[in-house]
Amino acid sequence: MNDSFRRLPDEKKRRIRDAALEEFAQRGFDGASTNRIVAAAGISKGSLFKYFSSKDELYIYLADETMAEIIPIMKSRIAALPSDIAERIGLMSEAIIDIYVANPRYYRFFMGMLDAGARHIQMEIMKRHGEALGFMDLFSGVDDRRFRLPAESVFLLIKWLFAGIKQELFELTSVQNDPGLLKQGFMERLDTVLDLMEHGIYRSEA
Amino acid sequence: MNDSFRRLPDEKKRRIRDAALEEFAQRGFDGASTNRIVAAAGISKGSLFKYFSSKDELYIYLADETMAEIIPIMKSRIAALPSDIAERIGLMSEAIIDIYVANPRYYRFFMGMLDAGARHIQMEIMKRHGEALGFMDLFSGVDDRRFRLPAESVFLLIKWLFAGIKQELFELTSVQNDPGLLKQGFMERLDTVLDLMEHGIYRSEA
DNA sequence: TATTTGAATGACCGGGCGGTCACAATCGAC
């Protein structure tokens, strides 16, 4: 990002950020069009490329902003993370959904950031935020003494489960748009599923 | 697909199918280029658009072919599906990975078909193959008498888990390319995780 | 008011896209 962008009035900066965030969130990096971004932001194309030297740089800037918004929230939750794995998943999911409730635009951009996208962008994101993303580690310091099986198996299950949850949340957020209702419905379902995971599917043996 | 395509020598048809399948599998519908497809297939662009009236039609044709390849395999497995949900997941996952082993190209195209892609293509795929895809229903006829909680909670957990498994498999197949080894490693991990799901994470209460 | 100066603009560039079409090549019938 160029200094000239930093010097811009806040309102104009906001318009540009919002337009770009929205476009990237909806279409992904490759599908996003700088023409649509400038039209939505109400600026000329020349200006956009004075503020940011390339589409890549604009995307990276938004990624930085998004991480700066999200990481502190996540860290504050993680600081108080319980050692029980199921509780941990519950709290983590709640943190993620809270981020969505507070700012859907950042949330959807963030989710898009983590998967599909051009290779060189993926690598740059990882170089810049890999450590911070690693911070969202669900597994360190878990109390595994009561696990029936190797901890790594448990972690694998949870990794898979979380991938599914992430996808479910992403789909939900593109349909339901009352954040309060969405959160309530989601947390209820998550609770029963976590209970299930903890105790297994079946009643204990006779 | 035009009749002129049907009349083509099998070897030429195969070249075109393989080139297109590969391109779509690698880049998705939007990212795929008909220019690269004709170059890889060794035909002219004019020919491709004589055989198929549009990129859309080519994609739909490949989807039909892929489904014709995959559905019978899935159905034969489903016919013998046990009523126990965990066994069922195991068998289903094995069926999917077997499809990958037998034909990686179809497999990756198929996986890409199910998510990312242009809207109108998604809808056409669902109109044509929605029912067949519904056939891969894991949940009908499950023995839920011993479930501790409502069946729908169990099914939700499994839906999430499967989304995670699907993603894991997709990532694995882009790194490891000895199908035999891949299958073995995956099935081992799947087994312990299924056991976990069945009995829960923790040892039974003291 | 005239002059300077930095920001804003949008026509324009080269390139890739999906798709077309006038023409060339090929083949079978006689």
Place this chain on the structure above:
DNA sequence: GTCGATTGTGACCGCCCGGTCATTCAAATA
């Protein structure tokens, strides 16, 4: 060998892309 029909070809079309830059505009200085 000739001729009509079918198939194959690639230059070309209009469009949109990311990115550039000569020009215009607006505000501060003198």
